[in-house]
Amino acid sequence: SAADDKGIKWGKAPCRYCGVGCCVLVGVKDGKIVATKGDPAGPVNKGLNCIKGYFLSKALYGKDRLTHPLIRKGNKMVKASWDEALNLIASKYKEAIAKTGPDSVAIYGSGQWTVFEGYTASKLFKGGIGTNNIEPNARLCMASAVAGFMSTFNSDEPMGCYDDLDLGDTYILWGANMAEAHPVLFSRLIDNKLKNKKVKIIDIATRKTRTTQMADEYIPMYPQGDLAAVNAIIHVILRDKLYDEAFVKQHVNFKRGTENQPYGLKDKENAKEEPKPLTFDEYKTLMKPMTPEWAEKLSGIPAKKIEQLAHIYGDKSRKVNSLWTMGVNQHVRGTWVNNLIYNIHLLTGKICKPGENPLSLTGQPSACGTAREVGTFSHRLPADMVVMNEAHRKKTAEIWGIDPKKISPKPGLHTVEMFRAIDRGELKCIWIQCTNPFQSMPNLSRYRKAAQARKAFIVVSDIYPTKSTEVADVILPSASWVEKEGVFGNTERRTQQWFKMVEPPGEAKEDTWQLIEFAKRIGHGGLFPYSQKNFYKEMWEEYRKFTVGTGKDLAPYETYFKVRGLRWPVKSNGQETRWRYTEVDDRYVKKGEGVKFYKGVGGKANVWFRPYEPPAESPDKEYPFWYCTGRLLEHWHTATMTGRVPELRRAMPGATLEIHPEDAARLGIKNRDKVKVSSRRGSLVLTAEINGRGKPEKGNVFTTFFDETKLINDLCIDAFDPISKEPDFKKCAVKIEKA
């Protein structure tokens, strides 16, 4: 860092918000963050930030920042010392473990945890307490992406990177409103469009958005229509021989496995049966009924359009990138749609090549780095390993210096089950860090009622009061972002490190410190032997052992101090990797070898047969509309931080209900009228917005879950993908009435 002429000292950090992972310069003066700006030297964003990034400096200075531990006394939260709070938590956890076993306690974390926080939590719960009841909120957004990667490639995270967006010429967006949810990344598509006349952006979605405004073509689709449409695109690719025969022969296996096989191929010990291999001809036969006409009925996309899309994907002169995020992942068959998009790229050979790749976008700053690479899901261990596999438990135990028997082979509760277990009275203690599930979960009232009935002892560590601190027994004030040292991993496998730049307010403490102090009180302090002086370096080097030699190699800690991140695998010469299955690094890919899915079965990737299935709930006479919840530009997630920035709050004060003008007219609803929206799970009142920023297709309504005054996700069904266990926030049935 360096000081400028106004006495502001500038340091580097990744943005605190979305998975794009913009490189930010943080200006500090007199112990406070006074400014932030996009780093012109940052390869991710080249100096740009979105509006959230520009106001980052204000996100930490809301008036109601939590500064002291608080303990519940009846209906009141009373100030307490750290000792009192931590002793109470320790006694409650010890009591529950002694009475009902380690699986009666849990921790629920976040893709906003730093790598150190996620690693500490995982080591403590999986290696110390002996339960796999640890989940990141990434289960709500990226679990289907993980299951998609694991089942197709047997290795998590993308083969390509952001450079593909500069080098490609065709972008097919599946239900992704990138202009609002990944704005800086979207600007790279637009920059390319301005330079290259050939560039085509195709937006396939259930509503017109700001992304549509910049797209060359908008293709409206029914909810769950992607599952049929992608299958029909594959049908045409096969029928019209648009596939790359040589690539397929060399790099692809065809599979039709146990359709609900969990967790991908590594989970052999837990799989009910081995996936049955298919020949290419058998696969073609299976795909025959999935014609464009069949898909038109299920997706609403005209058969002709599906044919055109298939020919765009199959056009050898086009460099095609597919992009998607929650529209695909938050889906009862999210894993399948991930698999199907990979199928298109594997069949056409448009994969692992500069400028043509599928790119699964992430929502949180370290959904990749912490939730996935560290292995904080309830079935995972670091570097793609899983708790069900004996060799993986053994390797983990060796690095952690513990008895392998200490790690349970049973996957812990996944997110929805974790909250259902509170309702059932089976989970006695849960510690929530860095996330706000009592606003974000689907079918929310069920879990809020259980918490309010004090069915479990709830600890919440956060930086502001939230809907989750409302139901807590203990609230712990946390340090945030540059108030601590950390590492995040973004969408393109980029690992970014930053140093602590300012002190947290009052008595706020890092989540890592909170966990280790708790660990000491329950007899597991020995798991964290790192020295005071080199605490993070020592923890990093221990964690790094998991990655070395796996194709996910991280660099020594100091390497990250001076760079704007490195994309793994970091090669033996210290350089990053842009295209992980093709770049020459003798450890994984030999010169002249071409594409090598080096961790796939026989070095090949799997093309899965994934048929159509209907949604968990569809509109009917009583509940005739599709309800979809999502994000917008100004706020991030449940707005716990962006809601404290006056400029962002003024720009977007509350959620509205976007509705099609014809639907509104039929119901006698005018713009800005109050409307009551009800599902089988609950109802709420929202302001109708007709022809606003987002324009849903007829029969669809859309709203945003950032607004803490309304439990938006309460209406959502908590049905989940049977493979990834990710809930479907994108479709359920509601009715609309004038309020």
Ligand code: SF4
């Ligand atoms: Fe970049 Fe996302 Fe931060 Fe906006 S919110 S500045 S796009 S990382």
